[in-house]
Amino acid sequence: MALTTLDPITALIVVDLQSGLVGAPFIHPFADVVARACDLITAFRQRRLPIALINVDGTAPGRTERPRPGGAFPDGWTELIPELDRRASDIVVTKRTWGAFASTDLESRLRARGVTHVVIAGVATGTGVESTARQAYEAGFNVTLAIDAMTDARPNAHDYSIEHVFPRLGETGSTQAIIDLLERTNAHELA
Numbered sequence: 001m002a003l004t005t006l007d008p009i010t011a012l013i014v015v016d017l018q019s020g021l022v023g024a025p026f027i028h029p030f031a032d033v034v035a036r037a038c039d040l041i042t043a044f045r046q047r048r049l050p051i052a053l054i055n056v057d058g059t060a061p062g063r064t065e066r067p068r069p070g071g072a073f074p075d076g077w078t079e080l081i082p083e084l085d086r087r088a089s090d091i092v093v094t095k096r097t098w099g100a101f102a103s104t105d106l107e108s109r110l111r112a113r114g115v116t117h118v119v120i121a122g123v124a125t126g127t128g129v130e131s132t133a134r135q136a137y138e139a140g141f142n143v144t145l146a147i148d149a150m151t152d153a154r155p156n157a158h159d160y161s162i163e164h165v166f167p168r169l170g171e172t173g174s175t176q177a178i179i180d181l182l183e184r185t186n187a188h189e190l191a
Contacts, residue, residue: 126157143170
């Protein structure tokens with residue numbers, strides 16, 4: 001599906017681009033995902049649209065069949081990577097679940113800024129990104145996913161999310177298509 005529109009107040013949500021994940025065995029180079037996320041950040045900053053930078057520090061409680069990594073994260077693991085150029089105006093949220101909305105104040109902070117639409121990028125496609133997209137959709141936000149600005153360590157999870165889940169949650173497109181749509185939206189608003 002082609003991208004159709006972005007709401008006037010659309011926020012960018014960048015999921016888990018943090019120091020502890022640099023060098024992880026993702027199917028697409030982490031550096032490429034970071035570069036595209038930074039392109040989106042630049043485009044959103046130029047239009048003074050909200051940006052939410054998300055990091056993960058822990059996991060949700062409860063039993064699972066697969067053991068979770070134990071112990072504390074190494075120093076600096078949760079730090080947002082410097083390429084994101086964190087600013088005082090950015091919304092910064094630390095999550096302890098897969099999705100950025102559960103057990104955080106992200107929804108209320110976006111609503112306080114009048115946000116009705118979110119663009120999502122980051123890692124991992126089938127966990128952090130998908131969970132955040134599901135929660136955004138369930139909270140009533142319009143959702144757009146920058147499919148070339150995300151990756152996963154699991155090829156099947158990445159492909160399944162992009163092909164089967166994301167089209168049910170919103171619209172998908174490339175980073176450049178989203179930036180082009182931002183430019184058209186901005187030009188229309190200025191006319």
